[in-house]
Structures are given as C-alpha cells and as structure tokens.
Amino acid sequence: MKRWFSVLLTGILAASAFSYAxxxxxxxxxxxxxxxxxxxxxxxxxxxxxxxxxxxxxxxxxxxxxxxxxxxxxxxxxxxxxxxxxxxxxxxxxxxxxxxxxxxxxxxxxxxxxxxxxxxRFRVLAYNPEVLSAEALPESVMDLPKRTELAGRIGWTPNYSSFQDFITAMRHLYGPEATLKWLEGMKALRPKAYASNSAMLEDLVAGEIDVALTNHYYILRLKHGVEEGEFEGPEEEEEEEKREEEGAGEPGLPLATHYFASGDVGNLAxxxxxxxxxxxxxxxxxxxxxxxxxxxxxxxxxxxxxxxxxxxxxxxxxxxxxxxDKALELSPAFDFEQLRDLEETLDLLREADLL
CATH class of the missing domain: 3.40.190.10 (Periplasmic binding protein-like II)
Incomplete structure (x- = not known):
C-alpha cells in the first residue's frame, strides 16, 4: 500500500506543469x-x-x-x-x-x-503640450491641488500599485496628515480615476484630460514603442500582438513628460x-x-x-x-523598503473615499 501511494505521489509530481531539474x-x-x-x-x-x-x-x-x-x-x-x-x-x-x-x-x-x-522607473506628470506649457506646471506635486484651473482635467490611478507606492512615500516623507490633506485637495479638483495607466494616457492624447499622474515609461510606450517590463499575465501576448500591429510608437503625439524639482516625491523612483x-x-x-x-x-x-x-x-x-545622471537625481532620498508599509496608505485612501 505504501509503495502504491509513493508511486501515485511521484506521478502527480511529475505531471506538475512547472517542474525543475x-x-x-x-x-x-x-x-x-x-x-x-x-x-x-x-x-x-x-x-x-x-x-x-x-x-x-x-x-x-x-x-x-x-x-x-x-x-x-x-x-x-x-x-x-x-x-x-x-x-x-x-x-x-x-x-x-x-x-x-x-x-x-x-x-x-x-x-x-x-x-x-x-x-x-519614475513617477512623473504627463501633459498635453498643445494645451499647457511646461512653465505652467508646478515644481512640486504637493502643489498640484492648488491648480484649480485643472479641475476635471486631471487623471490618476488610485487603485494602481505604483500610485499607492507614491502615496506611501509621501506618507513617510510628509506625514499622514499632510498626505490626507493632499488627497482631499486633489479630490476637490474632480480628477478622473482610471483602472490602467495606458487607458489614462490614451484619454490624454484624445483630449479628454490635460495632465495625468503616471510612470515615465507609459509615455515612452506610446511615443517610442518600448515594451512592458512588468509581468501582466496571459494578456501580455495579446498586448504584444496589438503593439506589433500598431507599430513602434508615434513620437509626434501631443504627449510630454513633466519632471518635478529634483528630490520631489512626485518623481519617486x-x-x-x-x-x-x-x-x-x-x-x-x-x-x-x-x-x-x-x-x-x-x-x-x-x-x-x-x-x-x-x-x-x-x-x-x-x-x-x-x-x-539627471534621472538618478530626481527621486527623493528614501529607504525603498519602507514601501512595504502599505496598509496605512490603504487606510488613508479609504478615509478619502478613493477605494
């Protein structure tokens, strides 16, 4: 009986979809x-x-x-x-x-x-240069809620992991009270929430919004055809085929990157x-x-x-x-292991009614 069980177990393990030598x-x-x-x-x-x-x-x-x-x-x-x-x-x-x-x-x-x-990769502010000039954009992401002229024209991704990493860093650098105040100030501008950065930037190009808090490489994907570095599951193959059909990017798109001042949390690595x-x-x-x-x-x-x-x-x-050398100077001085401290960030997002 024991031998039969051993043979059965060996067969099950051998049939595993992921085996190792x-x-x-x-x-x-x-x-x-x-x-x-x-x-x-x-x-x-x-x-x-x-x-x-x-x-x-x-x-x-x-x-x-x-x-x-x-x-x-x-x-x-x-x-x-x-x-x-x-x-x-x-x-x-x-x-x-x-x-x-x-x-x-x-x-x-x-x-x-x-x-x-x-x-x-770096957090950045994407913008439409046909609508806004770089000089009109703030030097710090902390000042973005003051730009009332952008009401209803801002995109963000509160449910996305990189946005939550950004908020976690803000919490550690400025404290939870200042972070909650920033979230509430942004919310007052009626930003449009997106499930993905790609969809958000497509709306920016289409004129639905004028600025978007995103990661720098999403801009490069649309303009220069770089690939996705994050594993996204079986849908990766479909996305790759779609990109091959659409070509290698469009450098002339009305889409530009705004970096905040060096060391600003808006440039978080x-x-x-x-x-x-x-x-x-x-x-x-x-x-x-x-x-x-x-x-x-x-x-x-x-x-x-x-x-x-x-x-x-x-x-x-x-x-x-x-x-x-310029890119490496952008991000604030920060122990990146602090980004594992996510639960308090999720609590703040819930308190601001963003999750």
Whole structure:
C-alpha cells in the first residue's frame, strides 16, 4: 500500500506543469517574459548555467514562496516592486548579499542589504503640450491641488500599485496628515480615476484630460514603442500582438513628460530588484546571475527594451530618455523598503473615499 501511494505521489509530481531539474537555477520573476527571456538566454550562453523561470505577479509569487516554505525550488526572487522585496525581507525569505554586489548600484540600495536594485522607473506628470506649457506646471506635486484651473482635467490611478507606492512615500516623507490633506485637495479638483495607466494616457492624447499622474515609461510606450517590463499575465501576448500591429510608437503625439524639482516625491523612483532566497540550492550561481543583471550589457538591454533606467554607471541610453545622471537625481532620498508599509496608505485612501 505504501509503495502504491509513493508511486501515485511521484506521478502527480511529475505531471506538475512547472517542474525543475536539479542542476537548474530557478528564478521566480515578477518581470515580463519579453525582458527576462533574452537576458536568460545571454546568461546561459556566457556561463553554461541553465535557468528556469516561473512568471507571476509579485503578490502571487510571494504567496507561493510562503506556501512552499523550505521546500521551495526557487533560488532567486526577481520582483517588479521594491515593496514586494521589502515584504520578502519582512517575512525572512531573503539572504544577506555580499558587500561587493551591494556596492555595484549607484543608487537605491536598501538598508537591509538583502536585495539589490536592478532598474528604476519614475513617477512623473504627463501633459498635453498643445494645451499647457511646461512653465505652467508646478515644481512640486504637493502643489498640484492648488491648480484649480485643472479641475476635471486631471487623471490618476488610485487603485494602481505604483500610485499607492507614491502615496506611501509621501506618507513617510510628509506625514499622514499632510498626505490626507493632499488627497482631499486633489479630490476637490474632480480628477478622473482610471483602472490602467495606458487607458489614462490614451484619454490624454484624445483630449479628454490635460495632465495625468503616471510612470515615465507609459509615455515612452506610446511615443517610442518600448515594451512592458512588468509581468501582466496571459494578456501580455495579446498586448504584444496589438503593439506589433500598431507599430513602434508615434513620437509626434501631443504627449510630454513633466519632471518635478529634483528630490520631489512626485518623481519617486519605482525600483525593481532581485534577492537570493534563504532556501536557495544554487547560491553561487544565483550570485553570478545577479552580477550579470548588473553588467553594462544587461542594464543597457533593459533601457533599450523597456525604457527603464539602469542603476550602474556608463550605460548607453536611447536618445529619447533623460540622461542617467539627471534621472538618478530626481527621486527623493528614501529607504525603498519602507514601501512595504502599505496598509496605512490603504487606510488613508479609504478615509478619502478613493477605494
């Protein structure tokens, strides 16, 4: 009977849709396949190390890691958000990284030393330059509620994770009372709420709104055809086919990027990163993979493919991107692991009746 049960269990495990070979480096990735697969192929060709990738949204992967515990086959957690990496640290999932790895990024290295940043995206204000001039826009996002002339003409995404990261940073930098006052001031301007940044920017181009709080790469997607870096599920393939049909972007669209003053929370960096799991079976290979992702080759590829900013020096960027040294100065000084502290932000959004 025991032998029959053992054979049955072995059959069930073998039929699993996601299986691993003992010699494979296993990566759980919240980043998109269009970004990850070419980098994995280059790494495999250079090192001979085989890599298996499991894709999912950050929250899904964290839940899987919690369920698997010490049995997890994963060696690395490559996350789309600093908040997810902070949560992994909080749950005791990630191992300390060597100082030589932590020293490679120029900015955004967390205080825990248990993950490294790989790329950065920035919060920005998108606007229609045919309607507004850059000089007419505020130097601080905190002053946006004062612009009563924009009433009914502002777009935002209160349910979107990057917007909530932005509010979390505001809460830590200015306090919950000032953050709630900002939310209520914005709400008084009757902004239009959107479920996605892409739909919001399409409305901006169509003249339905004049400004939008968004991430810089959504503007680059419409104007220059860069890909999506975040894993978004099975719909990714449909979106990719749609982009291929529509072409490689339209530089002439009435769509421009407004950066706030250097250090303003309106320019918050949305940091992607990677950490080694405490339960990793292939630690040396995992560290080698991280070194590769922080190489000039991999960092330049991420910039060219998805329009994200590298975190190491001397990386060539496409001409349509803000120079790297200027980009790295935009975001406020901030410990990005604080973005894991989301619940109080959700409470504020509920208090403002935005969720």
């Amino acid at each position: 003992a010699e494979e480096l296993v990566v759980y990735s919240g980043r998109s396949e269009v970004l990850v697969e070419p980098l994995v192929e280059r790494f495999e060709a250079q090192t001979g190390i085989r890599v298996k990738v499991r894709y999912g949204r950050d929250a899904e992967l964290l839940a899987t890691l919690a369920e698997e515990g010490a049995r997890s086959p994963a060696d690395l957690f490559w996350a789309n958000t600093a908040g997810a990496l902070g949560a992994a640290v909080n749950e005791g999932l990630l191992a300390p990284l060597p100082e030589e790895l932590l020293a490679l990024p120029e900015a955004f290295t967390p205080s825990s030393g248990r993950w490294v940043p790989l790329t950065a 949305l940091v992607t990163g990677i950490g080694v799991l405490k339960t990793a079976k292939h630690e040396a290979a995992a560290l080698e993979f991280i070194r590769f992702l922080l190489s000039e080759e991999a960092q330049a590829y991420a910039a060219e493919e998805v329009g994200e900013y590298p975190v190491v020096a001397s990386v060539s960027l496409p001409g349509f991107m803000l120079p790297q």
